[in-house]
Amino acid sequence: MKIISTLIGFRADSRSRERRGGDGSSPRFHFLSVKRGDKLSPPRCLNPPCIGLDAKHLLLSALCAMVMSVLAGCSKHKAPTAPKASPPKPVELEQAPPPPGINVFNSFDAHNHYDKSTAWAVMNDSQSGYRGQAEWFVPTGSGQLNFVDLAMRGQGAINVTVAEDKNGLPGKPAESFSNVSSSRFGKTGHCLLISAAHPVLNAGVKYWLCAEPAGSGSGCSWAYNNQNLAQGFAFERGPGSWSFMPGGPRNGAFRINVVP
Numbered sequence: 001m002k003i004i005s006t007l008i009g010f011r012a013d014s015r016s017r018e019r020r021g022g023d024g025s026s027p028r029f030h031f032l033s034v035k036r037g038d039k040l041s042p043p044r045c046l047n048p049p050c051i052g053l054d055a056k057h058l059l060l061s062a063l064c065a066m067v068m069s070v071l072a073g074c075s076k077h078k079a080p081t082a083p084k085a086s087p088p089k090p091v092e093l094e095q096a097p098p099p100p101g102i103n104v105f106n107s108f109d110a111h112n113h114y115d116k117s118t119a120w121a122v123m124n125d126s127q128s129g130y131r132g133q134a135e136w137f138v139p140t141g142s143g144q145l146n147f148v149d150l151a152m153r154g155q156g157a158i159n160v161t162v163a164e165d166k167n168g169l170p171g172k173p174a175e176s177f178s179n180v181s182s183s184r185f186g187k188t189g190h191c192l193l194i195s196a197a198h199p200v201l202n203a204g205v206k207y208w209l210c211a212e213p214a215g216s217g218s219g220c221s222w223a224y225n226n227q228n229l230a231q232g233f234a235f236e237r238g239p240g241s242w243s244f245m246p247g248g249p250r251n252g253a254f255r256i257n258v259v260p
Contacts, residue, residue: 098194099259101146104139104201106255107225112190114151114253119221120233122158124213132212133222134163134170134234134242135251138205143258144198145175148209151225151253152191155182156218160193161210162201162256169234169242170208174199179214189223201258209254212239222252 108114120133145162152158160177163170175197185191201207211222230248 098147098257101143101257101259102141103255103257104141104143104203105137107227107229107251107253108149108151108255109226112149113226114189115224115226115250116189117224118249119151119153119223120235120252122152122154122211122213122218122220122222123156124216124218126216130213130236130238132210132236132239132242133252134208134210134236135222135254136165136206136208136231136234137254137256139201139203139207139256139258141258141260142201142203143260144200145195146198146257146259147192147194148177149193149255149257150191150209150211151189151223152182152185152211152220153189153223154185154218154220156220157181157214158218158220159210159212159214160191161208161212162199163208163210165206165208168244170210174201174207182220198259201256207256208234209256210234211252212236224250225253 121128121131122133124130148160148162150160157179160180161170162174162176164172164174166172175195177193180191180193184193211220213220228250230250232244232246233251234242234244236242
């Protein structure tokens with residue numbers, strides 16, 4: 001352990017206010033050894049009695065106190081710690097997730113996959129013209145519509161409608177989702193649309209899920225299901241002019257979710 005030696009000297013002359021020792025000699029030098037953690041007593045004369053502290057003596061007392069303060073500070077010193085990083089803020093969703101519900105129709109597989117190699121066109125361009133696609137379903141349970149999920153890809157925008165059945169074709173709309181941008185399809189190709197109107201769908205009743213181009217320049221496609229489901233579909237070559245096609249090919253993949 002490092003030892004700090006402090007030389008404390010008293011010089012006596014004819015003008016000094018200090019008293020000489022009892023033997024008449026001048027005050028002697030005093031070497032004071034200070035170790036870290038030691039407590040110091042105020043300086044005193046080696047030849048008692050010492051009467052009165054002059055300015056030099058007071059200065060030496062202050063120096064001793066400063067030494068002890070430095071030693072105490074060193075023993076208590078700790079390396080500064082880096083401030084803790086604040087936790088990252090959660091990413092905000094564009095809209096709140098839907099409440100828990102049940103699927104009353106689902107043509108995706110158990111992992112929500114579909115056939116990515118083939119699809120039905122939902123488009124409106126100058127070369128191929130206008131085309132819409134509609135798939136029918138019968139709910140296995142009743143409840144308020146929670147969300148619909150379609151396997152969609154492409155560019156542009158579409159209009160999606162949940163409609164009642166009218167003589168085997170799409171009829172009165174139960175709820176519509178207008179101008180759904182292709183940016184909503186995401187990397188997975190799932191176009192999830194959360195209901196705002198929450199119409200009641202009844203078990204055992206036939207309904208339609210329709211996808212139509214929202215404007216010119218739309219070039220989207222509704223991917224086939226991978227469950228070999230082929231129960232007929234409806235298509236249109238102009239707005240509102242639906243025609244039914246029985247049998248295959250396979251239907252577009254989608255699911256209907258309700259809150260009982």
